[in-house]
Amino acid sequence: MPPPRPARIADVAAAAGVGVGTVSRVINGAANVRESTRATVQQAIERLGYRPSHLAVALSRGTPRAVAIVVPHLTSPSVVPRLAGALAVLSEQGYDSVVCNVDTPAQRDHHLAALTGRHRAAGVIVVSLRLSAAQAELFRRSGTPLVAIDMVIPGVPHTVTDDVAGGRMATGYLLSLGHRKIGFVGDTMRGAAAAGRLLLGFASSQRRLAGYRQALVAAGADQDPALVRRGPHGPANAEALAAGLLALPDPPTAIFAASDRQAIGVLAAADRGGVKVPGELSVMGFDDIESAALMGLSTIRQQLWESGAEGARRLCAVLRGDRVVPLRQQLSLEVVPRSSTAPVPGGRAARAAGHLATTSDSALTGIGPQDAGGHQ
Amino acid sequence: MPPPRPARIADVAAAAGVGVGTVSRVINGAANVRESTRATVQQAIERLGYRPSHLAVALSRGTPRAVAIVVPHLTSPSVVPRLAGALAVLSEQGYDSVVCNVDTPAQRDHHLAALTGRHRAAGVIVVSLRLSAAQAELFRRSGTPLVAIDMVIPGVPHTVTDDVAGGRMATGYLLSLGHRKIGFVGDTMRGAAAAGRLLLGFASSQRRLAGYRQALVAAGADQDPALVRRGPHGPANAEALAAGLLALPDPPTAIFAASDRQAIGVLAAADRGGVKVPGELSVMGFDDIESAALMGLSTIRQQLWESGAEGARRLCAVLRGDRVVPLRQQLSLEVVPRSSTAPVPGGRAARAAGHLATTSDSALTGIGPQDAGGHQ
DNA sequence: GCGCGGCATGGAACCGGTTCCATGACGAAC
DNA sequence: GTTCGTCATGGAACCGGTTCCATGCCGCGC
Numbered sequence A, B: 001m002p003p004p005r006p007a008r009i010a011d012v013a014a015a016a017g018v019g020v021g022t023v024s025r026v027i028n029g030a031a032n033v034r035e036s037t038r039a040t041v042q043q044a045i046e047r048l049g050y051r052p053s054h055l056a057v058a059l060s061r062g063t064p065r066a067v068a069i070v071v072p073h074l075t076s077p078s079v080v081p082r083l084a085g086a087l088a089v090l091s092e093q094g095y096d097s098v099v100c101n102v103d104t105p106a107q108r109d110h111h112l113a114a115l116t117g118r119h120r121a122a123g124v125i126v127v128s129l130r131l132s133a134a135q136a137e138l139f140r141r142s143g144t145p146l147v148a149i150d151m152v153i154p155g156v157p158h159t160v161t162d163d164v165a166g167g168r169m170a171t172g173y174l175l176s177l178g179h180r181k182i183g184f185v186g187d188t189m190r191g192a193a194a195a196g197r198l199l200l201g202f203a204s205s206q207r208r209l210a211g212y213r214q215a216l217v218a219a220g221a222d223q224d225p226a227l228v229r230r231g232p233h234g235p236a237n238a239e240a241l242a243a244g245l246l247a248l249p250d251p252p253t254a255i256f257a258a259s260d261r262q263a264i265g266v267l268a269a270a271d272r273g274g275v276k277v278p279g280e281l282s283v284m285g286f287d288d289i290e291s292a293a294l295m296g297l298s299t300i301r302q303q304l305w306e307s308g309a310e311g312a313r314r315l316c317a318v319l320r321g322d323r324v325v326p327l328r329q330q331l332s333l334e335v336v337p338r339s340s341t342a343p344v345p346g347g348r349a350a351r352a353a354g355h356l357a358t359t360s361d362s363a364l365t366g367i368g369p370q371d372a373g374g375h376q
Numbered sequence C: 001g002c003g004c005g006g007c008a009t010g011g012a013a014c015c016g017g018t019t020c021c022a023t024g025a026c027g028a029a030c
Numbered sequence D: 001g002t003t004c005g006t007c008a009t010g011g012a013a014c015c016g017g018t019t020c021c022a023t024g025c026c027g028c029g030c
Helices: A009-016 A020-027 A035-048 A054-061 A079-092 A105-115 A133-142 A163-176 A189-194 A202-219 A235-246 A260-273 A290-294 A304-320 A353-358 A362-366 B009-016 B020-027 B035-048 B054-061 B079-092 B105-115 B133-142 B163-176 B189-194 B202-219 B235-246 B260-273 B290-295 B304-320 B353-358 B362-366
Strands: A066-072 A096-102 A123-127 A146-149 A158-161 A182-187 A228-231 A254-257 A282-284 A299-302 A328-331 A333-336 B066-072 B096-102 B123-127 B146-149 B158-161 B182-187 B228-231 B254-257 B282-284 B299-302 B328-331 B333-336
Touching: A009 A020, A009 A035, A020 A035, A054 B054, A066 A079, A066 A105, A066 A304, A066 B096, A079 A096, A079 A123, A079 A304, A079 B096, A096 A105, A096 B066, A096 B079, A105 A133, A123 A304, A146 A304, A158 A304, A163 A182, A163 A202, A163 A254, A163 A282, A163 A299, A163 A333, A182 A202, A182 A235, A182 A260, A202 A228, A228 A235, A235 A254, A235 A260, A254 A260, A260 A282, A260 A290, A260 B290, A290 B260, A290 B290, A304 A328, B009 B020, B009 B035, B020 B035, B066 B079, B066 B105, B066 B304, B079 B096, B079 B123, B079 B304, B096 B105, B105 B133, B123 B304, B146 B304, B158 B304, B163 B182, B163 B202, B163 B254, B163 B282, B163 B299, B163 B333, B182 B202, B182 B235, B182 B260, B202 B228, B228 B235, B235 B254, B235 B260, B254 B260, B260 B282, B260 B290, B304 B328
Parallel strands: A066 A096, A066 A123, A123 A146, A146 A158, A158 A328, A182 A228, A182 A254, A254 A282, B066 B096, B066 B123, B123 B146, B146 B158, B158 B328, B182 B228, B182 B254, B254 B282
Antiparallel strands: A096 B096, A299 A333, B299 B333
16 A cells, blocks of 8 residues: 555655754754755655644644634624635735634633633634623633734724724715715614624624714704614614614605615615615615625725734734734725715705715714724 | 643643543543542642643644635635535534635645645535546545535535526526526636636536526527626626626516626616616526525525535544445525516416425426435 | 452553754864 | 864654553452
8 A cells, every 4th residue: 555654754754864853954944954965855755745744743833823713693794804804814824714603602602712722723813702801811811812803802902993983974974965864773782682693793883873973963963863773683674674764754864874784674675665765865884895886885895804804914913922012903994985875855965975985084083082093 | 920831731640649641531531530530630620720732632633623614715605604504513513614715726726735734634625616636636645534515526525506407497487487588697617717716606607507508498498699698707797798688689588697696797787777677677596695685686595504514514424434425415406586586577477486486396406417316 | 368350540652743952073273 | 183163963852642551459259
């Protein structure tokens, strides 16, 4: 039988007539090896078809060459680009990426506990997941480097966006089109928890709502509590919420949904109710997931792919031993006008629309409790 | 400092006053350990906060507890559910899942070569990716178990669907609604390769086209080559292709797109051209991705999540040492009628629509070169 | 009372690398 | 010619578990 037993480093050493240390140096490209020796060893490696054991290397070096990424609700469209961005960077840096998908709190706790185990992962990236103090402490004590994406964890490098500013931008854009009665559709914590879903999106929904309110206040526009509808996450629920808004005696002329998925539910409600978009109703989403472009949905673009890539880059920096400062990294947002928004029927305004369309309004961005930083 | 050095098994043994072998037995729940000893060791483990080294365990046992999943174009909506299904099963079975996203042939080759390395992965799942003979041979020789999803690889367990039958079902459904001029929009290999994209979707597009043709022949319907349009993958391209169909002097009353993403492009073209769906044009997709439901797109449902889960289950079976027979596992398809299809305007027919709507037509399924098997 | 089987146990060998230290050869400087 | 430094090299120790084998103790049967 040709491959009775895979060759190990000692076999190569014997075949090349050298010591194991020399073979190791050749493999790792160490400097102090005579050229002729290197060639001899190289030949022996090829002749025996030798491949180093990934496990043995990792064990000797004392650290696995794999990082784990914990994501909630993998099927949710906004997390996929984040994951893809992280995978691209990690792959390029030579790391294996262990992906942990999490749909329930139990799964989250299970994976987080497991990942703090010894020699489990060189580092961990968590996406959109809140950690309990105990869990964060577990990471600290186990010495497993941690970075967060779309979630603030004290003492941990995190890559986020300013959702409050985003809420202001979306609402400000609608205001600039002349809309004054602007509805909001988003999700609640309570409903989300009751449905067994994690807090994915909740925190951001809450902050985007805050931005919505700030923009309305700043513009002196109508702030009718009846125009704010919140319920469990998901397009189907959003559709029901939007239907409620459209059934009002004096319905809004525009709706800002806290996410593109929910905005798609709003579009469905409009379609079902015979309300023309954007003729009678403007709809604004958030995230700029792939479907948004396909459906012509106006939205706030969030750098999803880039957020994953940046998180991964920062983790790699930590793994190299670099200090990552500042901990907070904030990616910018951008208004993306498409065909779901239009000036309010019969209204004036729409003067600043062209301006707002292609860049984030720095004046608006500057308002509020959160800093509006750039990259790094 | 409290944690100067993580405890290892020898420390536990010393603390408990036993040998390392005994500690190992306690950890792994071996039978021959006196109860009092077990308790002592257990206490020592907890007192020292001992956690076994994942790497050392894997190295000793001779196999990593991780499997790799190679997927093309992670951002493509149809692969995400497949991945999620596989992750769910693997996680439940206690495996780490290393995800390799592949966007170019070079990346594919790189990952496949790496994964055959020694102690790299306990097994590998490839999704929608063709392997060269050399690559398949590499897996065989390296002894790395391999299973395929949505791709036939000789000698390797694979979980697939009958795309030809699916093409027949989609076209047959449109025929049952009375449509006779039915267009096809799909992708080509040439265009895909030119764009640097992999063969993702191409092979299935080709087979779905074959089913389309079979159904037309069987129904004695119009088979105009001008109604078949193929180009690079992606909704934007599909939109252009569909626009071409709609601009024909005698345009089709229905279009079958080889995938939901392309169908969404068709919908966009209809929208842009002022063609009412389903009033003037019926549109049929394939896959049943999440967006399809949101947009009311009629489609052929493929069990995407389940395909990933089944592939993972079969890999686990191989890893347990079970023989997996037969190699081919075929998942069923289903017509999902939504609001993008309607009886042809002014037509009779639509008699069998209700029937076809909820179940695959077994008569149609039986035709053609491929077997129509069930699960397992 | 003695021999034997079985069970709990200790510990060495092993998984397959990396790394550090000791060694020997060689050239340069004195 | 001798000594010292440098460089290539061999090989043992180590990473942290699992596993197998030898050992000792015990109880049982004769």
